[in-house]
Structures are given as C-alpha cells and as structure tokens.
Amino acid sequence: MTHLRNLGTAVFEWRPGRLAQHGGALLGWMMLRAAAQAGTVVLLARTLAVQTYGEFVAVIAVAGFVVPLAGLGLSNMVLRNVARDPKAAPWYLERAITTWTRTLLPLSAAAIGIALLLIPKGLPVAAMAAAICGELLASSLTELAGRYRQAQHRHHAYGAINAGLPLLRLLALGLLVFLTNRTDIASVLWTFTAASGVYALLLWPVVRTVASVVAEDATEAMPVRSGLPFSASALAMRLQGEFNKPVLAHAGFGLAGSYNIAQRAVDMASLPLQALQEALWPKLYAQANPLPQLRRTGAALLLMALAMGALVWLAAPLLPLLVGSAHEGAIRVLRMLAWLPLLQVGRALLNFHAIHHGHMQHISWSCILGGGVSVCAVAALVPAHGMAGAAIASYIAETTMSLALLGFAMRASR
Secondary structure: OHHHHHHHHHHHHOOOOHHHHHHHHHHHHHHHHHHHHHHHHHHHHHHOOHHHHHHHHHHHHHHHHHHHHHHHHHHHHHHHHHHHOHHHHHHHHHHHHHHHHHHHHHHHHHHHHHHHHHOOOOOOHHHHHHHHHHHHHHHHHHHHHHHHHHHOOOHHHHHHHHHHHHHHHHHHHHHHHHHHOOOOHHHHHHHHHHHHHHHHHHHHHHHOOOOOOOHHHOOOOOOHHHHHHHHHHHHHHHHHHHOHHHHHHHHOHHHHHHHHHHHHHHHHHOHHHHHHHHHHHHHHHOOOOOHHHHHHHHHHHHHHHHHHHHHHHHHHHHOHHHHOHHHOOHHHHHHHHOOHHHHHHHHHHHHHHHHHOOOHHHHHHHHHHHHHHHHHHHHHHHHHHHHHHHHHHHHHHHHHHHHHHHHHHHHHHO
C-alpha cells in the first residue's frame, strides 16, 4: 500500500519537463499555423474550379523547389551556433542574411525558368512569376527569422513567426474570394504575392541587425558551405513532396490539386511530431553527450508516428466532408501516405546522429541520392499510375535516404 500511495503522490505531483513544455508551446503555434494552412486548402478547394486549384498548386510547388537553397542552408547553422554561442548571435545572423540576400535573384530566375519548362502552358506568366518570387522571399525569410528566435529558446516568437505567413495569406485570399468573388488563377496568384510581400516587410526588423562582435570572437565556425547539407536535405524533401505536382499536372491539374490535399492532411496530423522535434533539436545541440536522450526520445517519436499513421488511415474517408466531393480521389492517396511520417522521423534521428559525429557530408550524399531517386521514380511512375505512383515514389525516396544514412553510419563506426 505504501508503494501505491507513493506512486499516486508522484503522479499527482508530476509536472512536465522543459522539453514537454516547449513542445506544448510549439504545438499550439503549429496548430494555429496548420489551421491557417488547412483553411486555405479548404477555401480554395471549395471555391475554385478543380482546374484552377490544381494550377495554383503546381505553381507554388515549383517555387518550393528553390526555397531550401535560399541562404544555402545557413538558417540551420544559425540554430546550432546561436544555441551554442549566444553572445555572438548577431554575427551569425548577419552572415546568414548576407548570404540569403545574394541568393534571391538567381534562385528566382531559376524557379521561373523551371516553371515555364515543367508546368503546362496557358497560365498567366507575369502572375506566375510574381507568385514564385513571393513564395521564395517570404518562406525563406520566415525560416531564417524563425530559426534565429528558436536558437534563443524564444519558442513563442518562433511559433508566431511561422504561423504569421499562412494566416496573412488566408486572410488575403479570403478577402479576395468573399469580397470580390474573383476566383480566376491570375487574381489568386497576385493576391498570394501581395500577402507574401507584406509579410516579408513585417519580418525584416526581426533579422535586420548589426553585428556587435567580429568573426574572431565567435566560437563556432560558419563558412558559407556549412549549411549546404541542410539545404540538400530540405531540397530532397521538397523534390519528394512537390516534384510530382507539375508532373501530375500534365495528366490533369485536378490530380495535382487532389494529391496536394492528401499531403496537407498528413502534414496536419504530423503536427505533434513536428512540435516535439523542433523543441528537441536545440536541447540536443546544447548537450555534450546527447545520444542517450536521442535514443529515448527517438523511440517515443517513432511510436507516436506509428499511432498517427493508423489514425490517419482510419479517418481518411472523412476528407471529402472538408474539401468537397470533387476531391474524393484524395482518400486513397491519403491512406497511402499515412505511414510516410514514420520514415521521416527515423531519417531525422539519423540526421542528428550524423551531425553529432561531424559527418555532415553523409547527410549531403544521402539527400542528393534521395532527391535523384525521387525525380526518377516520379518520372517513371506518375505518368503510368497517377497519384498512386507519386505516393510510391515518396516511399522509395525516403527509404533510399534512410538506408544511405544508416550505411554511412555503420561504415564510419568500423
């Protein structure tokens, strides 16, 4: 009885640790962000024609190809270095901003060229180019500003920065649809561009800083190439998730729209996993020996991903109630994609293991391999199998990257 009494007392006196507290705070902001993203999907899927929604999805997908390359991944180095060396934070941020600024113009030109090459003809070119530039500018600046606040353990600021962009876009698109009743693709793209530009202006004071220290005072190295493994990883994820959109568009813009709906549903269901991971990484970076906590927390994350996949599979038939019966084809794809976050969590844990041991090149090579496999798989499977082929290609790419990381780790340990 004494043991039971002590156990009961311990249960009532338990308080969540810092990781759980920060994860809960981030989850709240990520829920708000996801609500805005989901609201945008529902708004556009229900009010735009199936063709028009697919056109919009294809354009933004192409813009997503180059967003990870803006700043050459230094936003992730800001997260690591500022967490380890907060006194030199302004210097790390200024270096990242300088690199980010220099990459914007060439990446914008590249993305517009890719869009003209991949997306079927007929879209308004000026509106398409503007939307691509707006997505590149706002999304990459949001990532940099957010990582800077995250490294300072300002979790509410980090969450607010990431939630602000989709909220503003939802507001702008909602005003367009309900006040003007304009649902043509040109109006949607220009409104999306305007909201992106406004948000970039609002974010600029967060990242505009003057370094109060010099490079010699910083304890962490930050060469321009140091962020490339992170860019490669993010690019591989974008290719895996977005390259299928313009390919599907050639079979029908409606397929691109329905596939995007299924992906966004999986993203929403993955929010608790993402929140815990975002709270975990700064803690691990700050520890001298983070591997024991990585193993414990990693096992819990994998179990959560497995449970989440089961729930998504069971709830998939409810999706048309939100987005309309025109997108019933998304049900099957949603069920196929339900287990993908399990592989993604495993790869994220392998990524951190490689970073901890200083094997950044392993991440680069695995992501380059995964990105190439993804493009080839999509090109081979989507024309013949449509949305199902795109889902299968995602699993092939994710498995390839995880196996490559595991193989590199085993080889390095010999």
